[in-house]
Amino acid sequence: MPEAPYAYDGLDRVLHERARLSLLTSLAAHPKPLAFADLKQLCGLTDGNLSRHLGVLEEAGLVEIRKGYEGRRPLTTCRLTPAGRQRFVDYLTVLERVVRDAAEAARQGQVDGDPEPLPA
Amino acid sequence: MPEAPYAYDGLDRVLHERARLSLLTSLAAHPKPLAFADLKQLCGLTDGNLSRHLGVLEEAGLVEIRKGYEGRRPLTTCRLTPAGRQRFVDYLTVLERVVRDAAEAARQGQVDGDPEPLPA
DNA sequence: CGGCGTACTTTGCATCAGAAAGTTGATGCA
DNA sequence: TGCATCAACTTTCTGATGCAAAGTACGCCG
Numbered sequence: 138m139p140e141a142p143y144a145y146d147g148l149d150r151v152l153h154e155r156a157r158l159s160l161l162t163s164l165a166a167h168p169k170p171l172a173f174a175d176l177k178q179l180c181g182l183t184d185g186n187l188s189r190h191l192g193v194l195e196e197a198g199l200v201e202i203r204k205g206y207e208g209r210r211p212l213t214t215c216r217l218t219p220a221g222r223q224r225f226v227d228y229l230t231v232l233e234r235v236v237r238d239a240a241e242a243a244r245q246g247q248v249d250g251d252p253e254p255l256p257a
Numbered sequence: 258m259p260e261a262p263y264a265y266d267g268l269d270r271v272l273h274e275r276a277r278l279s280l281l282t283s284l285a286a287h288p289k290p291l292a293f294a295d296l297k298q299l300c301g302l303t304d305g306n307l308s309r310h311l312g313v314l315e316e317a318g319l320v321e322i323r324k325g326y327e328g329r330r331p332l333t334t335c336r337l338t339p340a341g342r343q344r345f346v347d348y349l350t351v352l353e354r355v356v357r358d359a360a361e362a363a364r365q366g367q368v369d370g371d372p373e374p375l376p377a
Numbered sequence: 378c379g380g381c382g383t384a385c386t387t388t389g390c391a392t393c394a395g396a397a398a399g400t401t402g403a404t405g406c407a
Numbered sequence: 408t409g410c411a412t413c414a415a416c417t418t419t420c421t422g423a424t425g426c427a428a429a430g431t432a433c434g435c436c437g
Contacts, residue, residue, distance in 0.1 A: 140298070141298065141299060141300060141301030142299060143279040143280075143282050143283045143286075143299050143300050143301075144279060144300055144301035145275055145278065145279050146301075148275045148278075150275070150394095150424095153273075153275060154424095154425085155265055155268045155270070155273060155425095156425080156426095158265065158268075158355060158359075159263040159264060159265050160263075161359070162263050162355065162358050162359045162362055163263045165359060165362035165363045166263075166358070166359075166361070166362035173384070173385070174383090174384075178260070178261065179261060179262060179263050180261060180263050180264055181261030181263075181264035181266075183426075183427070183428095184384075184385060184386085185385090185386075185387085185388095185426070185427065185428075185429095186425075186426060186427080187385090188385060188386060188387090189386090189387095189424090189425075189426080190425085192386095193424090204385095209433090209434070210383070210384075210433085210434070211383090211384055211385070211432090211433080212384085213384080213385075222363065225359070225363060226363050229356060229359050229360055229363065232352065232355070232356055233356055233360075235278065235282065235352070236349060236352050236353055236356055238282050238286070239278075239281070239282045239285060239286075239345070239349050240349055240353075241286070242282055242285035242286035242287075270393095270425090274393095274394085275394095276394080276395090293415070293416070294414090294415075302395095303395075303396075303397095304415075304416060304417085305395075305396065305397075305398090305416085305417075305418085305419095306394075306395055306396085307416090308416060308417055308418085309393090309394075309395080309417090309418095310394085312417095313393090324416095329402085329403070330402085330403070330414070330415075331401090331402085331414090331415060331416070332415085333415080333416075378437100379436105379437095380435105380436090380437095381434105381435085381436080381437105382433100382434090382435080382436100383432100383433085383434080383435100384431100384432090384433090384434105385430105385431085385432085386429100386430075386431070386432100387428100387429085387430070387431085388427100388428085388429075388430085389426105389427090389428085389429095390425105390426090390427090390428100391424105391425095391426090391427105392423105392424085392425080392426100393422105393423085393424085393425100394421105394422095394423085394424100395420105395421095395422095395423100396419105396420085396421090396422105397418105397419085397420080397421105398417105398418085398419075398420095399416105399417080399418070399419085400415100400416085400417070400418090401414100401415090401416085401417100402413105402414090402415095403412100403413085403414080403415105404411105404412080404413080404414095405410100405411085405412075405413095406409100406410090406411090406412105407408105407409095407410095
């Protein structure tokens with residue numbers, strides 16, 4: 138019986154990553170597509186990192202990237218795909234469980250006795 | 258004004274990692290030290306990975322590892338340090354915020370209109 | 378027409394998670 | 408006793424990857 142109550146398999150590495158988590162949250166929060174520069178600002182990322190992480194998210198089918206123009210300047214915009222939104226929600230469910238488990242745990246184990254030197 | 262509301266700086270990479278998060282939660286949940294084999298079971302990790310991640314956590318001062326014997330078999334036990342518990346709690350605070358932001362966001366942005374082809 | 382700024386992309390490096398192989402020593406058994 | 412097995416870890420290796428720095432392309436200003 139391989140019970141592994143704390144294994145948290147649902148923490149997909151594509152989503153469970155600071156920068157990407159940040160991007161997805163930003164995107165989820167804004168119904169309209171967001172521009173490259175907006176995301177950069179919202180998530181505090183450098184151009185290079187943003188480009189890279191967006192690439193990863195697109196590759197995984199989580200976001201849709203559209204390269205167009207505003208006037209005659211290039212403007213890259215980005216939105217969640219429906220599948221992306223779903224996976225994000227699923228991920229969040231797991232994350233909620235983690236937080237619940239952990240918060241509970243942290244409270245419970247608060248008074249951790251003295252370091253007894255192990256009977257043997 | 259570098260506002261980056263979704264930057265989540267508090268998501269320390271040492272903690273924000275599936276295996277390690279799993280380990281810390283296990284440890285936080287159990288007031289008594291846990292044995293290597295217990296952690297392996299609880300977190301669904303292989304020997305090698307467990308060893309590696311425990312090493313990282315110890316290096317970072319988050320856990321204390323004690324190598325002893327039970328009878329005459331080696332028995333490695335592990336517990337959170339006070340500092341470790343604190344950092345875990347801090348991390349959880351950020352994670353809670355992420356979940357809150359994101360859950361809110363996911364609900365809000367639910368009805369994402371059709372993919373309008375960008376005026377230009 | 379030459380430098381500057383915007384808007385990204387590409388490259389390179391250093392780290393690191395996970396898998397596989399190795400180590401040490403106790404126990405079973407013939 | 409000698410050999411094989413198993414338990415409990417550790418070490419090594421390799422591919423992936425996050426981040427930073429350099430690079431590209433193009434419009435705009437003077």
